[in-house]
Amino acid sequence: xxxxxxxxxxxxxxQPGGPPSRARRAAIWLRxxxxxxxxxxxxxxxxxxxxxxxxxxxxxTRKAARYFFSAPGDTFSKAWHAVSQAYVTLFExxxxxxxxxxxxxxxxxxNPLSETLLNATPLILGGLAVGLAFRAGLFNIGAQGQLIFxxxxxxxxxxxxHLPVVVHVIVALIxxxxxxxxxxxxxxxxKARTGAHEVITTIMLNYVAVYLLGYLLTENGFKRSxxxxxxxxxxxSNARLPKLFPEPLRVHTGLIIALxxxxxxxxxxxxxxxxxxxxxxxxxxFAARTAGMDVGRNYVVSMVLSGALAGLAxxxxxxxxxxxxxxxxxxxxxxxxxxxALLGRAQPxxxxxxxxxxxxxxxxxxxxxxxxxxxxDLVNVLQSIIVLFIAAPALVGAIFRLxxxxxxxxxxxxxxxxx
Amino acid sequence: MKLELRGxxxxxxxxxxxxxxxxVVEPGEIHALLGENxxxxxxxxxxxxxxxxxxxxxxxxxxxxxxFAGPGDAMAAGIGMVHQHxxxxxxxxxxxxxxxxxxxxxxxxxxxxxxxxxxxKVAEVSSRYGLAVPPDALVADLPVGVQQRAExxxxxxxxxxxxxxxxxxxxLTPSEIDDLMKVMRRLRDAGTSIVFISHxxxxxxxxxxxxxxxxxxxxxxxxxxxxxxxxxxxxxxGRQVALTLEKAPANPGDVILDVRxxxxxxxxxxxxxxxxxxxxxxxxxxxxxxxxxxxxTELTECLLxxxxxxxxxxxxxxxxxxxxxxxxxxxxxxxxxxxxxxHDGLVGGxxxxxxLILDMYDRTPxxxxxxxxxxxxxxxxxxxxxxxxxxxxxxGALASTLSGGNQQKVVLAREMSRPLKLLVVAQPTxxxxxxxxxxxxxxxxxxxxxxTAVVVVSxxxxxxLGLADRIAVMYRGRIIGELPAxxxxxxxxxxxxxxxxxxxxxxxARGSGSGDE
Numbered sequence: 001x002x003x004x005x006x007x008x009x010x011x012x013x014x015q016p017g018g019p020p021s022r023a024r025r026a027a028i029w030l031r032x033x034x035x036x037x038x039x040x041x042x043x044x045x046x047x048x049x050x051x052x053x054x055x056x057x058x059x060x061t062r063k064a065a066r067y068f069f070s071a072p073g074d075t076f077s078k079a080w081h082a083v084s085q086a087y088v089t090l091f092e093x094x095x096x097x098x099x100x101x102x103x104x105x106x107x108x109x110x111n112p113l114s115e116t117l118l119n120a121t122p123l124i125l126g127g128l129a130v131g132l133a134f135r136a137g138l139f140n141i142g143a144q145g146q147l148i149f150x151x152x153x154x155x156x157x158x159x160x161x162h163l164p165v166v167v168h169v170i171v172a173l174i175x176x177x178x179x180x181x182x183x184x185x186x187x188x189x190x191k192a193r194t195g196a197h198e199v200i201t202t203i204m205l206n207y208v209a210v211y212l213l214g215y216l217l218t219e220n221g222f223k224r225s226x227x228x229x230x231x232x233x234x235x236x237s238n239a240r241l242p243k244l245f246p247e248p249l250r251v252h253t254g255l256i257i258a259l260x261x262x263x264x265x266x267x268x269x270x271x272x273x274x275x276x277x278x279x280x281x282x283x284x285x286f287a288a289r290t291a292g293m294d295v296g297r298n299y300v301v302s303m304v305l306s307g308a309l310a311g312l313a314x315x316x317x318x319x320x321x322x323x324x325x326x327x328x329x330x331x332x333x334x335x336x337x338x339x340x341a342l343l344g345r346a347q348p349x350x351x352x353x354x355x356x357x358x359x360x361x362x363x364x365x366x367x368x369x370x371x372x373x374x375x376x377d378l379v380n381v382l383q384s385i386i387v388l389f390i391a392a393p394a395l396v397g398a399i400f401r402l403x404x405x406x407x408x409x410x411x412x413x414x415x416x417x418x419x
Numbered sequence: 420m421k422l423e424l425r426g427x428x429x430x431x432x433x434x435x436x437x438x439x440x441x442x443v444v445e446p447g448e449i450h451a452l453l454g455e456n457x458x459x460x461x462x463x464x465x466x467x468x469x470x471x472x473x474x475x476x477x478x479x480x481x482x483x484x485x486x487f488a489g490p491g492d493a494m495a496a497g498i499g500m501v502h503q504h505x506x507x508x509x510x511x512x513x514x515x516x517x518x519x520x521x522x523x524x525x526x527x528x529x530x531x532x533x534x535x536x537x538x539x540k541v542a543e544v545s546s547r548y549g550l551a552v553p554p555d556a557l558v559a560d561l562p563v564g565v566q567q568r569a570e571x572x573x574x575x576x577x578x579x580x581x582x583x584x585x586x587x588x589x590x591l592t593p594s595e596i597d598d599l600m601k602v603m604r605r606l607r608d609a610g611t612s613i614v615f616i617s618h619x620x621x622x623x624x625x626x627x628x629x630x631x632x633x634x635x636x637x638x639x640x641x642x643x644x645x646x647x648x649x650x651x652x653x654x655x656x657g658r659q660v661a662l663t664l665e666k667a668p669a670n671p672g673d674v675i676l677d678v679r680x681x682x683x684x685x686x687x688x689x690x691x692x693x694x695x696x697x698x699x700x701x702x703x704x705x706x707x708x709x710x711x712x713x714x715x716t717e718l719t720e721c722l723l724x725x726x727x728x729x730x731x732x733x734x735x736x737x738x739x740x741x742x743x744x745x746x747x748x749x750x751x752x753x754x755x756x757x758x759x760x761x762h763d764g765l766v767g768g769x770x771x772x773x774x775l776i777l778d779m780y781d782r783t784p785x786x787x788x789x790x791x792x793x794x795x796x797x798x799x800x801x802x803x804x805x806x807x808x809x810x811x812x813x814x815g816a817l818a819s820t821l822s823g824g825n826q827q828k829v830v831l832a833r834e835m836s837r838p839l840k841l842l843v844v845a846q847p848t849x850x851x852x853x854x855x856x857x858x859x860x861x862x863x864x865x866x867x868x869x870x871t872a873v874v875v876v877s878x879x880x881x882x883x884l885g886l887a888d889r890i891a892v893m894y895r896g897r898i899i900g901e902l903p904a905x906x907x908x909x910x911x912x913x914x915x916x917x918x919x920x921x922x923x924x925x926x927x928a929r930g931s932g933s934g935d936e
Binding site: 267271272273274276277279280283284286287288289290291292293294 | 744745746749757763765769777778781786789791
């Protein structure tokens with residue numbers, strides 16, 4: 001995939017009589033289809049579309065619209081109120097809340113940020129998983145199943161074994177990595193061995209993982225005894241990922257693991273022999289084969305690594321955020337991870353940023369729903385619209401009248417394999 | 420119809436692809452448009468065909484300026500184009516392909532396709548110009564030359580008065596080229612104007628009534644077709660070019676490559692290589708001629724190990740490598756330049772520097788433990804770019820942004836930058852311009868003079884004759900003849916067409932020894 005800006009900004013508009021002024025250069029940059037610019041504009045566009053949806057679904061606004069022609073101002077002020085309240089509370093829930101910040105302790109003021117990072121942690125890991133596989137030429141739709149397997153392995157070690165402090169959590173993490181890696185590697189192995197398409201196998205293995213978990217949650221030894229609910233035993237406190245800050249902040253060391261994972265993936269892709277090979281196979285498997293690389297083995301290796309990262313996301317869920325496995329341990333992370341990877345253009349650090357953005361959406365969405373009654377589904381709509389715009393850069397280009405409609409790596413990711 | 424392009428300018432960003440180009444094609448004239456790849460020929464023709472809108476200038480037909488919004492307009496105005504890659508649907512018959520998009524129907528609202536009318540039309544046009552295109556044959560079953568004539572029929576049934584042929588000879592055998600030229604002359608005599616796009620000097624000289632040479636988007640001259648090849652080439656390239664390759668006689672050493680009874684059956688069960696045996700010695704160039712699709716691709720892939728042989732053996736330097744992996748063979752000193760460099764030779768999304776180590780990334784000095792030594796990689800790129808004169812802004816430029824010739828130089832630079840025993844080069848100059856061709860040929864000969872055994876596979880007769888120390892001709896998966904270096908174009912050409920009368924003579928040549936002097 002291309003990592004260079006599509007439009008060569010400096011040379012796109014030669015000026016007669018000296019170099020262009022700074023303002024003019026800024027204007028050129030703003031109208032270029034630079035990926036960063038494109039992402040920002042997609043974000044703006046989605047906020048606008050989301051605002052329209054809020055207006056349409058807001059009951060007071062709809063009531064005012066019935067007498068629109070006698071008092072149009074009413075409709076506009078109600079609409080403005082609905083939209084601004086929704087976005088303000090979204091911000092308050094995700095970043096900083098002036099209502100509560102000055103009433104409690106210092107740590108309580110940081111609670112929105114903590115919630116954002118807590119939500120971001122598994123999304124970053126999942127996004128890295130999907131992105132890594134994509135760089136190796138594979139569409140891993142199975143982050144959900146790999147996450148669940150990671151959670152099952154890590155959770156089982158967490159509640160069934162009893163090990164000393166520090167050792168226990170490390171062993172549980174390793175178990176989660178192994179679980180996710182095995183489940184991902186299975187798809188890679190099937191592809192290398194039989195040519196089965198990874199999109200099909202990973203989706204199907206998602207179902208297998210979901211229902212296998214459902215079965216395990218009815219089994220003694222896994223299920224919590226004395227509970228009617230489908231919930232597992234409780235993970236030992238020794239196996240839990242420590243919190244990063246004092247109460248009530250919930251963000252835990254999983255975030256550090258996610259950042260280390262991003263650094264690791266960045267090193268792997270750009271600085272290592274294995275990463276060179278994975279990228280070569282991903283970008284042109286025929287040239288890679290001609291250069292003596294074992295394409296099949298690469299599929300297995302990249303799916304194991306991808307699954308292992310998704311397994312870590314499962315660890316973050318079961319050893320950090322939660323303390324027991326339930327049927328919805330995945331919480332939609334496996335699929336959101338695909339959009340996070342897409343937004344991050346399958347590159348590690350942008351994926352971290354995308355994960356944090358989506359974490360903020362989720363944290364803010366909860367507050368928004370409880371305070372204004374705007375359904376949290378709106379957040380999903382916003383997330384989807386951002387990705388939609390990024391997947392179809394020409395659309396954003398047309399809306400904002402950008403120059404050049406050359407394809408970007410985001411578009412390539414959206415078009416998918418062999419596109 | 421008289422076609423005139425007046426002051427056509429087409430820019431892409433800061434690049435001027437066509438710079439005030441004037442071109443006049445009289446009725447009943449074959450006008451050759453000669454230029455290197457990237458000179459702007461295709462851009463110009465796309466302007467003519469309505470695919471691009473010119474920034475300046477106009478297209479004039481019979482003294483009337485016209486504007487085309489798309490190929491449909493151009494076709495309606497009487498312009499027909501035969502693309503290098505045919506726009507035919509393989510599972511349709513010729514008649515169905517010809518009617519496609521211009522279907523005649525009967526039965527009123529029912530809109531039944533009038534296949535009979537289409538068939539009649541194809542038969543009529545085909546016999547009028549002696550094209551010999553069977554209307555009811557499936558396109559997939561036809562040889563490439565006939566497919567091309569089907570494209571011509573398609574254009575003619577839509578009343579094309581100006582026919583644009585874009586590099587039409589690239590896919591043809593020598594005898595098919597002769598047939599095409601006959602057809603072109605017949606069309607010309609019937610009053611059709613033909614624009615013949617090519618960078619092959621011999622063909623241009625043979626067929627053109629007028630020649631326009633384009634270089635870097637500008638018309639640089641209108642030499643007479645009787646000008647010498649050297650004159651045309653230097654006009655096209657912009658400097659003196661040596662067309663004939665100077666090389667010392669070969670000095671063959673030990674047998675390096677020994678192929679015995681090699682058989683390759685593809686996934687569909689078709690025998691692609693059918694019992695091929697040959698030997699290549701150190702310090703000689705063994706050129707395999709043949710029309711595309713006679714098993715050369717499979718043979719070279721089998722030498723590298725990408726394709727598995729179903730029978731037979733390959734020995735390199737005395738070692739049986741029949742079961743060895745691609746990597747093992749590369750390690751043994753095999754250099755490999757694939758025929759489709761963008762598909763098999765390069766990773767387009769990788770930088771030039773990365774492509775230059777594509778098969779050496781895991782060896783010193785580029786690998787450092789499990790990591791890569793980025794400094795060594797950059798240093799290597801700078802050296803190779805300099806040595807092979809790769810025109811790229813930097814080693815960090817993406818390979819896909821380079822021109823075809825420079826991409827080929829990247830592949831050659833990579834393959835020749837390690838000690839080789841055997842170099843396999845498939846279609847070394849496909850799609851390259853005259854200037855790059857000269858360079859590539861010289862490097863191949865230099866590698867031979869280093870004592871490397873070289874196998875060159877080419878569909879270009881001139882290239883085979885120029886490079887070879889020994890010539891083999893492949894036809895339908897077999898080597899049907901081996902000829903010594905001095906063989907005539909006619910001999911090789913006949914064998915390429917599978918002529919059996921020549922095969923016996925060739926067998927004699929093979930029987931009488933290895934054929935080197």
